Amino acid sequence: MPRFYYPAPLAIGTILTLPDTVAHHVQVIRMQPGNAITLFNGEGGEYTATITHMEKKRVDVELKTFSPREAELPYAITIAQALPEAAKMDWIIEKSVELGAAAIQPLSAQRCVVRLSGERAEKKQSHWQGIIHAAAEQSGRNRLTQLAPLADFPRWISQSDLHKRVLLSPRGEQSLSDWARHHPAQALSLMIGPEGGFSDAEENLACEHGALMLSMGPRVLRTETAALTALAALNAIWGEM
Numbered sequence: 001m002p003r004f005y006y007p008a009p010l011a012i013g014t015i016l017t018l019p020d021t022v023a024h025h026v027q028v029i030r031m032q033p034g035n036a037i038t039l040f041n042g043e044g045g046e047y048t049a050t051i052t053h054m055e056k057k058r059v060d061v062e063l064k065t066f067s068p069r070e071a072e073l074p075y076a077i078t079i080a081q082a083l084p085e086a087a088k089m090d091w092i093i094e095k096s097v098e099l100g101a102a103a104i105q106p107l108s109a110q111r112c113v114v115r116l117s118g119e120r121a122e123k124k125q126s127h128w129q130g131i132i133h134a135a136a137e138q139s140g141r142n143r144l145t146q147l148a149p150l151a152d153f154p155r156w157i158s159q160s161d162l163h164k165r166v167l168l169s170p171r172g173e174q175s176l177s178d179w180a181r182h183h184p185a186q187a188l189s190l191m192i193g194p195e196g197g198f199s200d201a202e203e204n205l206a207c208e209h210g211a212l213m214l215s216m217g218p219r220v221l222r223t224e225t226a227a228l229t230a231l232a233a234l235n236a237i238w239g240e241m
Contacts, residue, residue, distance in 0.1 A: 002029065003038040003046070003140070005133045010039060010047050015062045023059040026051070037061065042136070042144035044070065071141045073240055076102035076187040078163060079227045082109035082153065082194040083116065088224040093128050096145065097135035099231040100240065103146040104128070105189070109153045111196040121150055153202055157209050163187040165211040168226055169203055172215035177233045179214055185238040192226045 004022045016039075018026065026037065033051050039061070040046040045068045049061035079096045083089060083106060093104055106128075108115070116124055125147065132145050157165070166188050168176065191198070191206065198206070207213060216226055234240075 001036055001038050001048075002026070002031070003040065003137045005137055005144075006039045006041050008041060010041050010063060012047070012063050012066055015052065015060055016049070018059045018061060020057065023057065026059050027054070027056075036064075039063070040136075040142045042142070044068070044142055046142050069142065071100075071139070072143055073100040073102070073235070075185040075234075075238065076163065077231060077234065078103040078105055078187075078189040079231070080105040080107055080156070080165075080189050080191045081227060082107045082192065082198065082223070083112045083114040083150075084194050084223045085113050089124075089128070090131055092224055092227055093131050093145075093147075094135045095228045096231060097132055097141065098139040099228060099235065100141075101145050101231060102187075103148060104132075105148045105156065106150045107153045107156060107191075108150060109194055109202060110199045112194045114194075116150055125149065153198075154205060157191075157206050157211070163189045165189045165191060165206065165209070167191045167198070167203060167206045167211045167213045168216055168230060169193070169197065169213050170215055170220050171203065172213040174214055175217050176214045176230055177217070177237060179212070180234055180237040185234075188234075190227060190230050192223055192230075195223055 031051060033054055035051050037049050038046050039049050045066055047063045048065045049063050051059060052062050053060040079101050081092055129147055132147060136144055216229060221229060
């Protein structure tokens with residue numbers, strides 16, 4: 001059954017007009033009145049809705065049933081990703097959502113080639129939010145991965161209210177998978193550097209603020225590979241795959 005994100009309160013018995021983008025998708029896949037779709041608003045659970053009326057650019061549905069089904073990890077993983085080049089961030093966000101990340105924290109680090117600010121940063125945030133919506137629809141998640149505003153690495157790492165922080169670095173003497181095998185499932189913030197990695201100064205700063213430096217094994221992974229490999233490894237070791 002097709003699934004769509006609906007950014008508003010939902011309740012059984014309500015008749016809704018779908019947003020233009022969702023209505024267009026329903027039209028494209030040639031659905032008809034009487035067909036059923038699934039709607040979720042990111043607050044948990046999902047609703048089965050029946051199409052009641054269709055026009056050229058309008059689709060109305062009635063919410064019929066609610067399911068409390070959830071597909072969230074029992075531990076919250078934040079991907080703190082230093083901005084990579086080109087469209088790599090899109091890929092990282094999409095796949096992180098599919099793998100169950102609870103939050104994405106874009107970071108600006110010393111070796112980042114991409115620099116975002118002002119209107120350009122706002123447009124990127126909106127674009128990334130759309131990717132999160134689409135990935136949640138595809139992956140069956142009923143809660144949205146939270147997207148934090150772009151932050152400067154030194155300022156972000158100095159916060160005291162973060163989850164346990166893990167810095168992924170080839171300098172780590174222990175691998176993430178080995179560490180995870182000897183620790184219970186728990187909330188983590190995984191820090192991944194840009195192309196070229198975090199600078200020595202940034203890694204030292206992270207450790208000064210209590211971060212645990214771990215490697216991804218004997219091979220050096222690209223920035224767009226590291227977060228996804230780390231998430232998959234944790235899910236496998238902690239019993240979610």
